[in-house]
Amino acid sequence: MKYYIAAMAALFSVAHLHAAEETSATPVPAVTKAVSETTFLTGAPITDAQYYVYIFSASWCGPCRALMPQVVELYPEMKANKVEIILISCDRSERMAKKYIEHYEAGFPGLYVKAPGVLALPGVSMPKGIPHAIIVDANGKVLAQGHGSIVRNWKMICFPQQATQAN
Numbered sequence: 001m002k003y004y005i006a007a008m009a010a011l012f013s014v015a016h017l018h019a020a021e022e023t024s025a026t027p028v029p030a031v032t033k034a035v036s037e038t039t040f041l042t043g044a045p046i047t048d049a050q051y052y053v054y055i056f057s058a059s060w061c062g063p064c065r066a067l068m069p070q071v072v073e074l075y076p077e078m079k080a081n082k083v084e085i086i087l088i089s090c091d092r093s094e095r096m097a098k099k100y101i102e103h104y105e106a107g108f109p110g111l112y113v114k115a116p117g118v119l120a121l122p123g124v125s126m127p128k129g130i131p132h133a134i135i136v137d138a139n140g141k142v143l144a145q146g147h148g149s150i151v152r153n154w155k156m157i158c159f160p161q162q163a164t165q166a167n
Contacts, residue, residue, distance in 0.1 A: 029138035030122040035086070035109075038117035041098045043109035049084035049138060051158045054124055055148055056113070056132040058090040059100035064131040067148045072106040074151060079108075083158055085151075086121070088113050090130055 028036075031052050035045045055071060057064040075085055085108040089097030094112040101110035111118055118124060122140025131148025135157050144150055144157045155162065 030140045031136060031138050034117070034121050035084075038111070038121070039115075040086075040109040041089075041094065041112055041115075042101045043107050045084050045086065045109045046079060046082065048082060050082040051084070051138065051143070051154075052121075052123070052136050053078070053083060053085045053151055053154065054088055054121065054134045054136070055085060055151065056088045056090055056127050056130045057100075057148065058130055059096060059103075060091070061130050064148065067131050067151075068104050071148075071151055072104050074154065075106050075108055078154055081155075081159075083154055084108070086111060088118060088124075 032047070032049065035049075035052070036047070057068065059065070071085065071087075078085060085106075087101050087108060087110040089100050089110060090113045091097040091100055094115070097110065097112040119126075123134055123136035123142045125134070125145075132146070133148045133150050134145040135143045135150065135154065137143060144153075150157070
């Protein structure tokens with residue numbers, strides 16, 4: 001009986017410790033979780049992003065093609081500041097989408113608009129036109145959305161305190 005009681009005490013102690021470990025773990029932000037479960041056509045998202053920029057774009061769209069070189073130029077600084085771009089191609093096929101995304105050699109992750117995981121990304125809503133950008137925090141709270149050119153204002157949108165201090 002003495003051994004039975006000791007074994008039961010040990011069992012409950014281990015279960016209690018395991019439960020404590022699970023509750024003390026930091027929850028994974030919603031977008032980070034969704035992104036980690038998504039299969040991308042190109043690139044791999046950074047795993048510790050604080051902000052995400054979804055850009056809806058397509059190869060057949062003149063304004064989209066005009067915007068993309070600017071986005072590519074901004075991307076290294078954005079990535080260094082834990083802001084991840086996810087290009088969502090509205091091209092006519094997955095093959096064309098991949099070709100369009102790879103054309104810019106930016107390395108940011110890309111998705112085809114009809115891919116199953118697109119609408120599962122927190123904060124994503126289908127735009128009425130392109131280029132369109134949606135900037136969200138890691139939990140999916142929409143901070144800004146509109147014409148794709150809002151990407152140029154990423155610092156002011158993601159880090160407003162720093163932007164006002166710089167002025």
